[in-house]
Amino acid sequence: MRLRRAVTTFALSVALLCAVPGPVPAAAREAVARTAAGAAPAVTRDGATTARPVPSGTLTSPDGRTLFTDRHGRVLRLRGLNLGKTDTVTEQHVAQLAHDGFDLMRLNIQWEKVEPHRRHYGTTYLRYLDRVLGWADRYRVLVLIDWHQDVFGPAFGHNGIPAWATRTDGLPFEPDPDDWFADYFQPAVQAAFTHLYDDPDLRAAQTAVYAKVATALRGHRSLLGYDLFNEPFGPVPGDPANPDDQIRASAALERGRLAAMYRRLIGAVRSADRNAWLFLEPTVLVGQGVPTSLPGFHDPRPGPGRLGYAPHYYDTAVESGADWNPSDRFIDRYEAGIGGYPTAHRLPVLVGEWGPPQATTPGNAELIRRQVASMDRFASGWALWYDCRAGNGSGYCAYNLDGNPAPGKEPAFAPYAPAVAGIPDTESYTPATGTYTLTLTADRTTRRAWTLLSLPATTFPDGARVSVTGAGPAVVVAGGPGRAGLLLPAARPGATVRVTATIRPPHVGRRAPSRVGTS
Template identity: 45%
Template sequence: MLVGSLLLGAVSTPAVAAGADTGPPQPPRLTDDRGRVLTLRGWNIEDKKHRGEQALSAITERHFRDLRDQGFNFARLLVFWDDLEPRRSHYSTDYLKKIERILDWARRYRVHVLIDAHQDVFGPAFGHRGIPAWATRTDGLPFEPRPDDWFSEYFEPAVQRAFTHLYTDADLQRAQARMWRVLAARFADHPAVIGYDLINEPMGEIRAGEELPTAARRIEAEQLTPMYNRLADAIRSVDDDNWIFFEPTPIVGEGVPTGLGRIDDPKSVYAPHFYNSAMEAGDDYDPAAGWIEAYEAAVTDYPARYGVPVVVGEWGPLNNALPNMGRFYRDALASLNRYSSGWASYVWCYGGGYCAVDEKGRFRTNKEQTAAPYAPAVVGEPTAEEHTPETGAYRLEYRAGHGITEVRVPPRPGGWQVRVAGPAGTATPVLPSDRTAVARVHARPGATVTVVVTPRNRR
């Protein structure tokens, strides 16, 4: 989550079908080991409250069952270095077992999991979670807690210096690489794991007189890029298959293109976050302010240039019921689905605040828009893809390869009608209303196929 005093607005952007002439080159799509084009739709899953023996206890099998039941196929799972390695070189086998139990639930419900090495304001040395206290070096610089604006704590001198040491001290570099080798070696072969998010919302030290966008691009170019390449090498020493996700600083959310360089790994994914600081501070969405347009331009430049897919790792406002938030969700989803291979909204929990659903599992206001038809796996090359929120209709066009394409729908009163055009067909032209369902489409390789899914009237 990004909360702070930076201000920027938002803009409505019309839905554009994938494959349409949208100007600059678009990022490539995420694929699996069978060559299928993947789309990930889901939520973050976390337990920031508990640690030690109670770590991860707030995450239950219900989380994954409910994700599946609403049509989602993706979870970004927050894990914490301070729980994994509470003392230097002493890794918690209990914590690894708890992660494995969660991954087993995900496998049961066919949810892909991204393991996220999460930090907020560096870690427990500053009252948060992430990098262990033993790996926190401040050179005695001051830190003042700001509980009413926790994101501003990133700009405290002690926190900024701690990031500098993490990036530049050789022994901390080795410790961070060892931590990732432990995680990747343990979970490389787990069928639920799709990849590793190397560090959540990394920040760094701002020089005197340096503007924030300039500092962010310097930190990304000079510190994050070499760190990501080091960590990618560490992971590849034990895992050749899963994707490596890497983030810019959160400043990209202000429409600032990243300064990251090339990550020298063939299975890497650019994973920015999508937050507007004014909205995080309590403002309503302003459709005329230009934020979504600026953000999309900023986050597509890097992956198009370096040829890496995009999966947005976090997004979603705190105050989701303000008057313009229905418009925000429509505009945001149209934008996200235009250029990304997927996203994880923040956060799947049962209650208020950022939670996706209430205590009874019902979507909170406007968040039901995240549950819509999509194609989790396309065999071939998608050439157009469009969802129309006003009618609920979904349309996919693709050039077929060898295998079965999947289109998934959430529960909806009346169910769904599936129509297939071209030398193709499905055994399920009608999908049920009471549960998430998948239409599997067989097609002649090389053919152009169109699949249209529309809601049926309730009877």
């Protein structure tokens, strides 16, 4: 029996149905015809080529991971940036984020701003949050609301829990100017966390403010959900500098006080919003490869639960100023420590924060590259810390002063597939050759739903050539600046499909840098 390998190639500039034999669904022909006529690709029963997909369910991959899926059954992968902690988010921020290929914003909000005085909510701040989500609706960016705190709140010179909700029992607080994280171990901060977890009036106030925000923001199509508590911390009996005491305290917190808080906060959000995803964070010890001791949680919404796991991915030595040492097995330890909990409870993983303070040194640049590859192995999404601009690649900023990716952080801006009709297998980008490759295993969704590609101008300034093997006849249409939709109506379930995008030579119908289509 002769086997013929079907190969289809496209140059991304104008939408066109490929001239290869084989039936193409009417909906696909309609999408191509509309695009060729100058209209946006249609949203059809086969899927959408323009709208950002929204997680509505999950599936379990062959390797045991729980992956986001949308209403078409496509596997979703989210990539984005953190913003909003210290600066005001503008429409330009959201537009730039979308232009650079990201589809997720982790928006840092603080209780102190929502409720600056007991029972008096900041209506101006709530309107601001509503505007930000309105811009996200417009630019098709998903928003994860992060209830952020660092070292409890402003009573200790940081942000998060309002001063009126801070109870120290008169214990001392002596900040360390050289190590802000050490402030967590100060007696006053330890007391403040204990009261937040234990005092009935503070628990009630926290429940009410979460419900208030959920009520104000529900209904936005960009709202992915809520990260319930950033980097939870608590009392550390014994010696805070002793790693064994830290591990015991972390486990006790996760099994007890923190678990009880999460149950309250799940109920608070669900009292106002039945659809948002709710993400649980472990303590920061997960960054040292310590598995979480969190129990399982019940989502009271009707139908399947919408809970996720949102750890952070930081190397302690790098955070303290060291250049990353690839021989320290940080990534191996982290992956080993991170996998058990979401697998056992069938939760999708979204890494809420990651990235070194700067990536201009050789080790940290390699760390960025390896972390992107690592998260492709275990996570359904991630948000790099942080959306800002700085000279010489200093600090956590994702951009340099001229708005280009900061030196060493280019791998975070690589092309990817936000939605895959099938089971994604591998994904890679090679800067030296300008080649992006996605492999997937076709399933029942592959024939009828669009696979979406993000091919941003940061990596494909003149567009891209896309080739497909293993799928038979294929259709590619433009899906907006830097995006393309791929339909594989003849793909056989179980077949391995390979999609490759390469740099398009400037002399081949050169377009504006942000333009992506097909020809």
